[in-house]
Amino acid sequence: MNIELTGVTRSFGKNKAVDGVSLEAGPGVLGLLGPNGAGKTSLLRVLATVLPPSSGEIRLLERDPGRVADRREIRRRLGYLPQNLGYYPAFTVVEFIEYFALLKEVPSARVARAVAAAVERVDLGAKAKSRLRTLSGGMLRRVGIAQAIVNDPDLLLLDEPTAGLDPEQRVGFRALLRSLGETSTVVVSTHLVEDVGAACSEVTLMDTGHVVFRGTPDELVARGEGHGIGDAPLERGYSAVLQAARAAARGDGVAA
Amino acid sequence: MTATIPAQAPAPSAPTGPRPWLQTARLLRTEIRHSAFVWSLPLLVVLFSYDPYRTAAGYPVLWPVRSTVVLNKFWPDMVIFAAGFSAWAGSREGRRHVGDLLASTARPACTRQLCALAGTAFWVLAAFLAGVIVLYVRTSQQATWGGPPIAPVVVGVLGLVAVCSLAFTLGALFPGRFTAPIVAVALTIVTLWAFRQAVGDNGGGSGAIGVLSPDGGVPGNDWGLFYPVSIGVPIVQGAFMAGVAVASVGVLGLASRTGGVGWRGALSGVAAGGARLRAIAGSAVAVGVALAVAAFVLAETANVADATSTLQIPVIDNALAGTRPIPYTPVCSSAGSFPVCLHPAFRDYLPQVTSALSAVVAELAGLPGTPTRATEVSQAALPQAIVEGNGNGQVTDGVYRFTMTNAVALVADPGMLRDGLQQDIVHAVVVGSSGKIVTSTRPNGGKTTGLQQNNGTTAQQAVEDGLLRALGSKPYPVGGPQNGPGAQQFQQQQDEVAQAAAKFAALPAATRHAWLVANLTALTAGTITVAQLP
Numbered sequence: 001m002n003i004e005l006t007g008v009t010r011s012f013g014k015n016k017a018v019d020g021v022s023l024e025a026g027p028g029v030l031g032l033l034g035p036n037g038a039g040k041t042s043l044l045r046v047l048a049t050v051l052p053p054s055s056g057e058i059r060l061l062e063r064d065p066g067r068v069a070d071r072r073e074i075r076r077r078l079g080y081l082p083q084n085l086g087y088y089p090a091f092t093v094v095e096f097i098e099y100f101a102l103l104k105e106v107p108s109a110r111v112a113r114a115v116a117a118a119v120e121r122v123d124l125g126a127k128a129k130s131r132l133r134t135l136s137g138g139m140l141r142r143v144g145i146a147q148a149i150v151n152d153p154d155l156l157l158l159d160e161p162t163a164g165l166d167p168e169q170r171v172g173f174r175a176l177l178r179s180l181g182e183t184s185t186v187v188v189s190t191h192l193v194e195d196v197g198a199a200c201s202e203v204t205l206m207d208t209g210h211v212v213f214r215g216t217p218d219e220l221v222a223r224g225e226g227h228g229i230g231d232a233p234l235e236r237g238y239s240a241v242l243q244a245a246r247a248a249a250r251g252d253g254v255a256a
Numbered sequence: 257m258t259a260t261i262p263a264q265a266p267a268p269s270a271p272t273g274p275r276p277w278l279q280t281a282r283l284l285r286t287e288i289r290h291s292a293f294v295w296s297l298p299l300l301v302v303l304f305s306y307d308p309y310r311t312a313a314g315y316p317v318l319w320p321v322r323s324t325v326v327l328n329k330f331w332p333d334m335v336i337f338a339a340g341f342s343a344w345a346g347s348r349e350g351r352r353h354v355g356d357l358l359a360s361t362a363r364p365a366c367t368r369q370l371c372a373l374a375g376t377a378f379w380v381l382a383a384f385l386a387g388v389i390v391l392y393v394r395t396s397q398q399a400t401w402g403g404p405p406i407a408p409v410v411v412g413v414l415g416l417v418a419v420c421s422l423a424f425t426l427g428a429l430f431p432g433r434f435t436a437p438i439v440a441v442a443l444t445i446v447t448l449w450a451f452r453q454a455v456g457d458n459g460g461g462s463g464a465i466g467v468l469s470p471d472g473g474v475p476g477n478d479w480g481l482f483y484p485v486s487i488g489v490p491i492v493q494g495a496f497m498a499g500v501a502v503a504s505v506g507v508l509g510l511a512s513r514t515g516g517v518g519w520r521g522a523l524s525g526v527a528a529g530g531a532r533l534r535a536i537a538g539s540a541v542a543v544g545v546a547l548a549v550a551a552f553v554l555a556e557t558a559n560v561a562d563a564t565s566t567l568q569i570p571v572i573d574n575a576l577a578g579t580r581p582i583p584y585t586p587v588c589s590s591a592g593s594f595p596v597c598l599h600p601a602f603r604d605y606l607p608q609v610t611s612a613l614s615a616v617v618a619e620l621a622g623l624p625g626t627p628t629r630a631t632e633v634s635q636a637a638l639p640q641a642i643v644e645g646n647g648n649g650q651v652t653d654g655v656y657r658f659t660m661t662n663a664v665a666l667v668a669d670p671g672m673l674r675d676g677l678q679q680d681i682v683h684a685v686v687v688g689s690s691g692k693i694v695t696s697t698r699p700n701g702g703k704t705t706g707l708q709q710n711n712g713t714t715a716q717q718a719v720e721d722g723l724l725r726a727l728g729s730k731p732y733p734v735g736g737p738q739n740g741p742g743a744q745q746f747q748q749q750q751d752e753v754a755q756a757a758a759k760f761a762a763l764p765a766a767t768r769h770a771w772l773v774a775n776l777t778a779l780t781a782g783t784i785t786v787a788q789l790p
Contacts, residue, residue: 048360068532086354090290099286103361103368108278120462236560 001026001062002185003047008056009209010042017042019209020056029181031200031217032189035236040189041083044157047187048080069092075103081154083160083189085144089133093124093143096132100147116147123169123178137164145173149180156186162195174199193234196220205241209216212245247252280371287375293341294379303333304387307311312391318601319402320480322395327415327470330387335447338380340440341425345376348524350431366509369428373508377420384416387408401584401601405480406489408470414497415470419443422502429511447471467555467567468496476661480746481584481601482634488578489558496551503544563747577715586631597631598779602660606675612674613656615727616681620767623776625685630656641689651684652768671746675729683732686720687712688780709735715752715784719772722760726768733755756786763790 003025011016018039032040042142045051046058055078062076063070097118101111119128122142127135132143141164148156162170170244177199180186188200189225195215196203205213205220213220217234224236308329311320346369349355358368371529392404423439450469466472470493479485558569568574588597589610594608594617613630620626635643638659640648649658662676689710711717711734721731731754736746760768771790778784 047354048356050356050359065500072362072364075360080357080360082356084353086349086352086357087354088290088348088354091286095286096292099283100357100361102279102283102286103358103363104365105276105279111282248645 003059003187004057004059006057007044007151008053008058010046010051011054012042016209018046018053021206021211023204023211023214025185025187025202027180027181027183027185029177029186029188029199030202031196031203032079032187032206033191033193033196033203034206035242037208038206040161040206042209043206044080044159044187044189045082048082048157049074050080053057074155076151077154078104079148079151079156081148081158081161085140087132087143090131092131093135093146094128095120096216097147097150101150104151106151113151114152118150121149122146123172129171131246138166140240141165142169147177154184156180156184157189158186159189160191161188162190162192170195171198179184193232193238197232197234205238207242207245208249210245211239224246261728262713268402268789271666280367282548283363283368283371284374284378287371287377289379290517291341291375291379292344293337293376293383296337296341297379300334300383302338304330304390307333307644308387309391309394312395316477316602317395317398317400317483317604318477319405321400321475321477322391322399322727323405323408324475325391325496326364326388326412328472328474330384330391331412331415332444332447332451332471334380334384334416336378336440336444338416338419339423339443339735342373342376342380342423343439344436345372346427346429347431347435348372351433353362354784364638366533366537369424369508370505373424373505376424377417380416380420382410382411385715388412399601400603401599402481407485407487411470411490411493411497414494414501417502418497418500421501421508424572425508425511426506428508436603452505457467462712464555464558467558467569468493468551470497476601476635476659478659479660481599482638483581485567486573488554488572489567491549491572492554492558492569496548496555499544499546499548499551501544502547503541506537506540506542506544509533509540595629597629598660602632605660609677612677613681616723619723619727620681620772621768621769623685623772625651627651627656627681627684628654630658632660633657635659635661637788644692647680647683649680650689651681656681671730675724678724678727679732682720682727683712686723686776686779687716687732702732711735713782713784714749714753714788715786716779716782718756718786719760719779721753721757722763723768725761726765750785756789760789 001024005023008021008023009016019045021039031112034040042051043071046053047060049060049071052066058065060074065071065073065074079210088099091097091099097115098111101118101203106114113249115119119125122145124139124142132140135143141161145158145161148158161179162173165173174195177186177188179221181199181201188195190196200217203215203217203220204211205212213223220237220241221233224230224235224240225236226232227236227240229239229243230236274744306324312325315325330750334777349369351356358365361368370383370385396404423443426439427435447469450465451471453463453466454469455466457555467489554569554571557571558567560567584600587596587600587603587606588595589606594610594614596613598606598609602609609630617626630645633649638649638657642659644646648660648662649656651657658677658680679771712720717732717734724731734750736750765770767790772779775784
């Protein structure tokens with residue numbers, strides 16, 4: 001298993017952003033859905049080893065991120081695209097990706113090849129030498145994806161990766177996700193259920209820090225049958241699950 | 257709730273043998289390429305040519321004096337740029353909101369940040385060393401003795417590294433767009449304050465802060481010629497700067513964060529970082545602070561050594577025999593019957609000095625008290641009355657012993673050299689000593705010492721100024737009351753002296769000389785009045 005979470009909680013003051021989440025995942029594309037404030041980004045930051053969990057056990061890539069040596073090894077094999085991508089405007093596309101390749105300790109001999117491959121995979125070859133300050137929002141997002149995959153990660157964490165991408169790019173990106181998911185564990189946090197339907201083999205739905213649904217996209221669609229809210233089958237499933245979870249939480253305090 | 261995705265493939269592959277030094281070198285190259293400091297280089301070039309370079313060009317061509325420009329002018333000029341751009345680089349991760357992205361990478365944050373710091377420091381030091389090379393090459397083309405002092409360069413480099421490290425760390429801990437200007441201004445103010453401590457209100461260095469300040473007052477011209485410049489002072493300055501740099505880097509290491517930015521991130525990093533990192537960073541802070549404190553304590557022991565009139569750190573300078581005189585072979589003029597010897601560093605001034613002294617000696621030839629030769633000595637070898645007074649030296653045993661410290665102005669003025677030397681000789685023959693140091697008691701009971709200048713009688717002043725006027729020199733500077741009841745009387749006296757001096761100067765040289773031969777004894781005894789002068 002590349003991800004093994006047991007009862008993981010992450011609190012910010014009195015607010016539990018992630019509340020007792022247990023999750024296991026091997027290679028494949030795992031979609032992380034949920035409304036605003038559900039805890040998706042906090043969970044991704046915990047998985048990215050950016051935030052230590054407040055409680056619970058966590059193992060990534062069969063290592064303990066609480067240990068310094070293990071954490072470093074995990075990070076070598078980790079790709080992460082945060083929701084808000086910060087960047088250095090004066091860097092070129094290639095320099096920025098190379099910078100992260102070096103920080104991820106990609107062996108020196110492989111850096112140039114890895115950077116070129118990442119640039120090609122996000123279709124930024126024509127802009128490779130452009131400074132980041134000159135790029136559009138969608139292109140910057142692709143630069144962010146490129147830096148995340150430059151080390152050929154075994155665990156790829158993407159927070160809203162398709163925000164700002166045009167429809168054509170989004171289609172291409174979904175294909176990339178499917179390709180990456182063949183050998184790696186890819187966790188994609190998104191609001192866009194169509195991304196989940198098109199690219200994800202599994203779906204996890206979160207609400208108020210809890211996991212309230214776990215299954216395949218088809219299973220989520222099935223949960224929405226007969227439910228009126230939503231334009232698409234997945235959206236109906238999404239709404240139905242959330243509604244049921246909230247009702248259950250109000251009723252007996254247990255999310256199913 | 258537990259969810260599982262079935263494993264499709266085994267988790268692979270630790271990277272194979274990354275070579276950290278090569279990766280670090282590539283990171284460093286990227287940081288050097290993107291350092292914002294480069295943008296300040298044109299402005300620095302302009303500043304350099306208008307401040308340190310022009311100032312150095314105005315100084316006498318003496319290695320020890322010209323090299324002070326490195327720390328007194330160039331170093332302070334660079335501090336504001338070094339501090340500002342280092343803080344800017346340090347605050348970059350916080351300003352650009354890349355904290356999360358970077359926190360998920362394998363390379364330790366302190367390595368990454370050290371590369372960013374080194375990227376800025378590289379340009380700062382390159383600019384500094386380039387400026388020093390220009391100054392030193394120019395001086396080497398003109399200087400007649402000695403070689404380029406290394407101590408100011410080492411202290412300057414360590415000082416700039418300390419400034420860069422401190423500013424970078426402050427930028428990393430408190431990221432924001434205003435951090436850089438605030439840090440730049442703050443460190444510049446600290447530098448100026450330390451400079452004031454170094455020069456003191458009376459031009460003399462004071463206190464440990466003053467000793468530790470790289471920039472200070474302009475030294476005398478014979479500084480470092482007869483006695484070595486203290487090695488103790490640059491050692492404690494360098495140790496202090498190195499301590500600040502090491503401690504700052506240590507704090508940076510402690511602040512390598514696992515999440516968040518600013519001081520909260522730093523605290524989080526301390527709590528969550530590895531024990532090894534904490535140990536190394538903590539040790540660096542401890543070593544840096546210890547070094548800085550040790551330097552501070554040593555600086556407090558600094559005093560002005562009697563033998564050399566230079567600031568010394570006794571523990572270090574005594575151990576290194578820093579007060580032993582520097583051997584040299586004087587350069588002497590062989591023309592004429594009045595030999596003049598100078599320190600070889602002043603070789604270029606020998607013709608001017610010989611010309612000035614030969615003229616005055618010719619005017620006074622045969623008169624009692626007229627020297628038969630002249631030789632330059634260290635300022636420290638002269639009485640305090642000479643050092644604090646108007647003169648450059650004294651005539652003893654027929655030899656005029658003088659210092660070039662006062663004779664050669666820091667701002668080029670050829671007339672000043674001639675005037676000073678001729679005033680000395682004429683005053684010695686016509687009036688006598690230049691004065692004496694007296695100790696007086698203040699109304700509050702405290703003691704004060706000062707020079708009681710020997711102006712001579714008005715007749716002596718008139719003859720003295722007449723001779724100087726005939727030689728083309730300015731009158732001997734005479735002290736007197738500038739206001740109050742005695743001021744008017746003093747002014748009247750000086751008017752009489754000026755009239756009599758003009759009259760005496762207008763006499764043919766032979767007449768003047770004959771009068772002096774006949775009347776010098778009475779004149780020096782004070783029995784001749786202005787009215788009795790020819």
